[in-house]
Amino acid sequence: MTLTTSPYDDDHLHEECAIYGIFGTSDAAAHTALGLHALQHRGQEAAGIVATDGTTFNVHRGLGHVGENFGEDNQEVMDQLVGHSAIGHTRYSTTGETALRNVQPLFADLEFGGFALCHNGNLTNALQVREGLVRQGSIFQSTMDTEVIIHLIARSRRASVVDRLVEAMNQVEGGYSLICMSKDTLIGLRDPFGVRPLVLGKIGDAYILCSETCGLDIIGADFVRDINPGELVVIDAKGVRSFFPFRPRPSRFCIFEYIYFARPDSMVEGHSVYAARKGIGAELANESGVDADVVVPVPDSGVPAAIGYAEASGLPFELGIIRNHYVGRTFIQPTDKVRHLGVKLKHNANRGQLEGKRVILVDDSIVRGTTSTKIVEMVRQAGATEVHMRIASPPTTHSCFYGVDTPERSKLLAAQMSVEEMAEKIGVDSLAFISIDGLYRAMGEAARNNDVPQFCDACFTGDYPISLTDYTGGRTRQLSLLAEAS
Numbered sequence: 001m002t003l004t005t006s007p008y009d010d011d012h013l014h015e016e017c018a019i020y021g022i023f024g025t026s027d028a029a030a031h032t033a034l035g036l037h038a039l040q041h042r043g044q045e046a047a048g049i050v051a052t053d054g055t056t057f058n059v060h061r062g063l064g065h066v067g068e069n070f071g072e073d074n075q076e077v078m079d080q081l082v083g084h085s086a087i088g089h090t091r092y093s094t095t096g097e098t099a100l101r102n103v104q105p106l107f108a109d110l111e112f113g114g115f116a117l118c119h120n121g122n123l124t125n126a127l128q129v130r131e132g133l134v135r136q137g138s139i140f141q142s143t144m145d146t147e148v149i150i151h152l153i154a155r156s157r158r159a160s161v162v163d164r165l166v167e168a169m170n171q172v173e174g175g176y177s178l179i180c181m182s183k184d185t186l187i188g189l190r191d192p193f194g195v196r197p198l199v200l201g202k203i204g205d206a207y208i209l210c211s212e213t214c215g216l217d218i219i220g221a222d223f224v225r226d227i228n229p230g231e232l233v234v235i236d237a238k239g240v241r242s243f244f245p246f247r248p249r250p251s252r253f254c255i256f257e258y259i260y261f262a263r264p265d266s267m268v269e270g271h272s273v274y275a276a277r278k279g280i281g282a283e284l285a286n287e288s289g290v291d292a293d294v295v296v297p298v299p300d301s302g303v304p305a306a307i308g309y310a311e312a313s314g315l316p317f318e319l320g321i322i323r324n325h326y327v328g329r330t331f332i333q334p335t336d337k338v339r340h341l342g343v344k345l346k347h348n349a350n351r352g353q354l355e356g357k358r359v360i361l362v363d364d365s366i367v368r369g370t371t372s373t374k375i376v377e378m379v380r381q382a383g384a385t386e387v388h389m390r391i392a393s394p395p396t397t398h399s400c401f402y403g404v405d406t407p408e409r410s411k412l413l414a415a416q417m418s419v420e421e422m423a424e425k426i427g428v429d430s431l432a433f434i435s436i437d438g439l440y441r442a443m444g445e446a447a448r449n450n451d452v453p454q455f456c457d458a459c460f461t462g463d464y465p466i467s468l469t470d471y472t473g474g475r476t477r478q479l480s481l482l483a484e485a486s
């Protein structure tokens with residue numbers, strides 16, 4: 001049991017969240033469950049779906065995976081989620097603990113009717129806004145940043161749902177993609193910098209909004225286009241309408257989506273995630289090639305970059321480490337002790353491909369260094385004569401505040417050590433990260449534009465595009481005295 005409810009006391013690097021919405025089909029909830037299943041990699045703490053038939057809103061929210069809540073054992077639940085429109089969420093918390101009160105979508109009965117909302121991202125002034133609302137009498141039901149949006153919409157005096165939403169979003173800062181649903185409308189929205197992804201798809205007469213295109217593929221829907229930064233789309237019986245209600249800002253899409261978060265078979269912002277990862281691996285080989293016998297990925301996320309590395313270097317690619325797919329991502333293990341164990345449970349050396357060889361290990365990132373330390377030890381024990389580690393991102397030196405719950409800086413290996421010190425700690429013969437310009441080159445840019453960077457890369461550069469109101473000046477506060485038993 002925990003009383004933890006402050007945005008500052010969580011030291012894990014989490015994934016993100018997935019959001020999904022569909023309008024205009026009789027089995028909207030079933031489509032949403034499938035879409036969320038394809039997007040499960042973005043969040044594994046909790047899942048929820050709200051569907052509406054135009055009158056009633058039907059909801060199921062639960063802790064755990066999509067399949068545990070909306071799978072074949074949950075037919076009764078699915079039967080109750082009737083409606084022509086539905087939205088859904090898989091959660092990885094950034095603000096607010098993992099508990100039932102914090103499972104999205106959020107729902108409220110507002111002056112104009114029912115309203116459901118789901119959010120990928122993190123609001124950077126939610127605590128400040130929340131304090132103001134509580135002073136004025138608002139009673140919060142959760143400890144999530146996202147809930148302030150519902151309160152701001154409820155208090156707005158504007159006439160339409162869309163205008164109320166715009167007024168609310170003008171009072172919050174942060175990274176967000178949102179999908180909202182009223183009885184007859186689906187609304188999608190990306191923050192003005194477009195930090196988090198959101199795509200539009202179509203199947204038959206129904207429209208879909210979701211985090212990544214793999215959520216469209218699973219139900220055979222067509223990809224229509226990305227929602228643009230700062231764009232708000234309204235989907236109703238009349239079709240899709242687009243608005244740009246916010247002050248335009250330069251696009252700063254999260255570059256880490258390409259490096260790690262998104263699924264390799266997704267297209268995000270016009271780029272294939274798989275091709276981007278291979279390109280990063282190739283740049284890495286060009287920048288920091290080393291004499292070796294074999295290129296070995298740290299599965300899963302290191303695989304496409306290692307293929308690109310092997311192709312560019314002309315070295316053979318081998319699966320020298322095998323991953324057990326029945327163990328969750330290591331980021332999600334709750335304590336350091338369990339996380340260490342998780343890495344052992346998850347990977348095993350494929351001795352025949354490593355023994356007597358000079359091995360280049362390729363992974364996408366080093367966060368705490370837990371994975372790399374264990375893997376290197378494992379590869380050496382399997383008889384590798386040299387181990388060189390190559391990382392398909394620059395050193396992660398800063399925390400993310402826009403939807404990826406990174407450990408605090410003191411837990412980020414690269415924030416504490418030089419590359420040489422990290423190499424020694426991890427136990428490799430050499431260690432190299434892709435340069436920031438190399439990363440931008442792999443993304444098709446000549447270099448990083450330091451005046452107006454083409455992406456958000458704050459976890460590598462500390463250059464935060466959106467203000468961090470709640471995270472400066474040491475504001476910490478317990479948000480609720482109510483502790484949910486886990």
Ligand SMILES: O=P(O)(O)OC[C@H]1O[C@H](OP(=O)(O)OP(=O)(O)O)[C@H](O)[C@@H]1O
Pocket residue numbers: 260298299300301302329330331332363364365366367368369370371372
């Ligand atoms: O330095 P660390 O704190 O260990 O974190 C970094 C590792 O964590 C991630 O993999 P993860 O095992 O979470 O998932 P994956 O199987 O999808 O690569 C990432 O791909 C790195 O391998």
Ligand SMILES: NC(=O)CC[C@H](N)C(=O)O
Pocket residue numbers: 015016017018091092093094095096104119120121122123144145146403404405
């Ligand atoms: N990772 C996310 O996108 C989290 C969304 C939201 N901030 C939450 O904590 O639920």
Ligand code: SF4
Pocket residue numbers: 175195254255256257399400401402403404456457458459460
């Ligand atoms: S800080 Fe890093 S992980 Fe967070 S949005 Fe920016 S690039 Fe993505």
Ligand SMILES: [Mg+2]
Pocket residue numbers: 298299300301302363364371
């Ligand atoms: Mg990994």
